[in-house]
Amino acid sequence: MKPKLLLCIFVLLSFSCYANTPPLKKDTSYTIAQARRMAKKRITITRETIKGYRPGFDNCIFTNQYIVANRLKKYPYSAAIKIMLVSYYGGGQPNQDIKIDSPFTAPIPTAHKQDKHYLGLVIKNKKLDYSTLIETKVLNRKQVEELTNIVFNYDFSGMKNYTVTGFAACFEPRNSILFFDKNGKIFDHLDICFHCNNYESTSKNLSIGANCAQKFDMLARFFIKAGVRYGADNKVPLD
Numbered sequence: 737m738k739p740k741l742l743l744c745i746f747v748l749l750s751f752s753c754y755a756n757t758p759p760l761k762k763d764t765s766y767t768i769a770q771a772r773r774m775a776k777k778r779i780t781i782t783r784e785t786i787k788g789y790r791p792g793f794d795n796c797i798f799t800n801q802y803i804v805a806n807r808l809k810k811y812p813y814s815a816a817i818k819i820m821l822v823s824y825y826g827g828g829q830p831n832q833d834i835k836i837d838s839p840f841t842a843p844i845p846t847a848h849k850q851d852k853h854y855l856g857l858v859i860k861n862k863k864l865d866y867s868t869l870i871e872t873k874v875l876n877r878k879q880v881e882e883l884t885n886i887v888f889n890y891d892f893s894g895m896k897n898y899t900v901t902g903f904a905a906c907f908e909p910r911n912s913i914l915f916f917d918k919n920g921k922i923f924d925h926l927d928i929c930f931h932c933n934n935y936e937s938t939s940k941n942l943s944i945g946a947n948c949a950q951k952f953d954m955l956a957r958f959f960i961k962a963g964v965r966y967g968a969d970n971k972v973p974l975d
Contacts, residue, residue, distance in 0.1 A: 910967030
């Protein structure tokens with residue numbers, strides 16, 4: 737068979753293959769106005785699907801939008817008599833190696849030596865079970881101000897206030913921020929997994945603020961600086 741004829745047959749076969757292939761769908765793209773309407777309806781879309789999006793828009797930028805007095809008026813800080821940072825193993829039995837406001841020495845807990853399954857954070861009738869914890873730190877006024885500054889004054893550098901990026905599928909928290917009322921009971925808590933950049937709150941009214949790219953790193957450094965390293969410091973082995 738002649739080379740030209742072979743080339744013609746190849747071209748015809750190629751066109752027939754493409755003819756039977758459905759056209760590729762274009763990526764869904766929303767205007768900012770559409771994103772706002774969807775957010776009001778609690779329909780979550782990723783920031784990447786909004787027209788005009790640029791990767792740099794995900795970076796955190798300091799806005800200085802809220803002064804200390806205004807930050808402390810926001811829930812749950814306005815209602816909290818005490819705020820505590822804690823660390824714990826990702827599920828399992830209680831252990832005896834809790835460190836209350838003390839330097840971290842990274843011991844292997846008794847429960848771990850016995851190869852038991854950990855219970856993680858345990859709250860019964862709004863009362864904290866300290867026996868499952870590794871480290872705790874009650875925040876002073878200055879630390880609360882620093883925490884609220886991270887939460888409320890750091891926002892996306894571009895395309896602010898438009899929907900959120902979906903979380904990672906994994907969620908095995910080892911750190912929490914606990915909020916106590918005047919009776920010593922926990923009325924809300926924010927559980928954080930620094931290894932998959934995810935969080936949950938019991939009330940759904942508590943968050944880390946704008947989930948910009950560096951927000952979890954800032955929170956992790958805050959935990960470490962306060963003396964709660966397990967789960968937040970990647971230099972400390974897990975489990």
